[in-house]
Amino acid sequence: MRELSERVRRIHLSPIRKVAGLLDEARKRSDIISFGGGAPSLPPPEGFLEEFTRLLQTNALRSCGYTGTKGIPELRAAVAADVKRYGNVGFDPAREITLTTGATEAIYNVFMSLIDPGDEVIITDPTYLGYRETIELAQGQVKFLPVEVEDGYQPDSEQLTDLVSKKTKAVLLLSPDNPTGRIVKEDFVKTLIDLAQDYDFWIISDEIYKHIIYEGKHLWVSSFPGAKDRTITICSFSKEASIPGLRLGYTMAPREIIDAIEKMQQYSTLAPETLAQFALVKYLNEDMKSAYLRDVVLPQYAKRREQMGKMIETHLPLAQTTRPAGAFYYFVDMREYLSRVDQTEEEFTEQLLNQTGVAIIPGRYFGDNGTGHVRMTFVTEPVERIEEGIRKVAQFLNAPNTERTFHDC
């Protein structure tokens, strides 16, 4: 009787962890240039950090005590005001917003709250790798909407229309997207909303990168006509405030969904972390956020994005990619190079790490349609190391095959 449950045997450990393991090994040997992870590389705003000390000095009991499952009302109110300011869409902080343990918990509990066995959820392929496993954990069926580099990784409205059916429980859209950095087009969102109305399904809009935008503007799906009462918007403080480790996100949705998520949250985590909740009230209310994004985050990341783009263009001329409009990544079609060296992208990235110390992520991890691609994060390393890293990738690919043997050092 001591077998594990079927559900846990069915899901997989994230393959990103495999890369992390290789990275740990490699780090012992040499100086690694990481284009691997998707974590911010800047410290959070100073005033935000100072707030922690003040909170602990003035009211440690409350700052370390439980909050309600949906989080403190002050932060939910601050979120509502923030979303009104940036997205011009209004949510009731008492009924339509819950704070979550990162966006991860939100995604998990949204799927657990919606999906019965056999319900279908449509996601793009490639996209963030956690969706697929989580949908399957909730016993749903994943349907894939392929996106291609030649279309700028834009999903196609007609293909979506073909995929939608009476079995569709939800369509999940991540914009700006991980791994492709694309911001979805307005027309696609309009088609999506029309279909959602016709087929009566939910739109799950993952907007965790909404403030990390270099070109164009973020589309607040819930602000489109007809969208709000069927859209579940997932957000996070991890990327915008550079605090992924503090595990705080928020979800905005019609009351019935927030009520359902709250029930799930009670048993999955009980409540979100308290101290960061209080500190984030200050971050949102004092306009710390707009200054931090404008003066620190976006200039830094934009410069790195620019430089990585130039380096790819110059040194990897056979690679196909698009300039990411938002988020942290270049998603690069390497099939021309991989066929030359006769390797899968998984073999390539592993050898690349072992031999040159440059870490990048195989594209297949984000969906079958990412096969032959790689994801390269540009936010982790400073400009000069981005240059060095791409040069090393190019050298590795251009070196005669005979040199491509593993050498310990």
Place this chain on the structure above:
Amino acid sequence: MRELSERVRRIHLSPIRKVAGLLDEARKRSDIISFGGGAPSLPPPEGFLEEFTRLLQTNALRSCGYTGTKGIPELRAAVAADVKRYGNVGFDPAREITLTTGATEAIYNVFMSLIDPGDEVIITDPTYLGYRETIELAQGQVKFLPVEVEDGYQPDSEQLTDLVSKKTKAVLLLSPDNPTGRIVKEDFVKTLIDLAQDYDFWIISDEIYKHIIYEGKHLWVSSFPGAKDRTITICSFSKEASIPGLRLGYTMAPREIIDAIEKMQQYSTLAPETLAQFALVKYLNEDMKSAYLRDVVLPQYAKRREQMGKMIETHLPLAQTTRPAGAFYYFVDMREYLSRVDQTEEEFTEQLLNQTGVAIIPGRYFGDNGTGHVRMTFVTEPVERIEEGIRKVAQFLNAPNTERTFHDC
């Protein structure tokens, strides 16, 4: 198609929240004496709080960055050493320990990792109310082992033996227990381990109150002969370090279980909160913990426990209870009083709150066998307010029925 999932429609919002709601309402009107919640009422150790500031000043990037899903190796190593020191049982920090978002996430992911539809899990009745819903979320069947005040809320080995079958996937034991405060007897644990071997099921030992002990000693179930390879031990920093809001716990188990929990954690929360993880390394390694428990936590809570016990004995002579050996609560059989006033304990506690401002929790919330009982926390209020609160309970119960009408103020 926009219905919620069957699983989320089946589970219930914790009834403790109903009390919290009433409490919020009541708080506006008057000064509440709370015997309601189960949260520590002392600030955490000062050195622990100072560590937050130091961490943020010296390495904000790492202190707010992601950790691995199982948490940082430093804290897992510190936990292993701590458990060795206090419980004399050894766990491999790399393979047999995972850090979790509170014990809540651990309980959730343990059940999700073990239970297939129809599997049975045995819990005592009454006990912590989250188990039942979580087992049902995981599609398990709950079997109840009743405990009674006249037995000091000790579970009976023979009754356990009768309940166990080939369908038993796990027996969950909480010791010290919430709501009864009882520490389970060694004989019962031995029977449990024998049965687990015979029927090949898992023992889930929830030891979150292991350091909150006033009489007797904690039983580390995994340290019993034959137990370790079939025991999953769930612990938390919430009670011992007075940091429930920082949401950190840990689970120790055979590697296959830790691997399964890790997979679930990846999709339920991704990783535990980082900043508190680093600060807790100091808390465990500097022996801050033993001084804090010995000099601050236990003396305070012991005094309050003592006084609440005396007050119950003196002012509620018809109530039946036991002195809790550990944890935070008196669980009191009020049936004599309730039959006099012809009320359920739910009606009684609601009126009591409205009319006297004293908050206590209906016993039925912890299981059907808790009907007619109430749970009273003694850690929240200082001694003089404990005295005042129990006096008010007694006055309320002894007042003529005619006075028991709701009055707004």
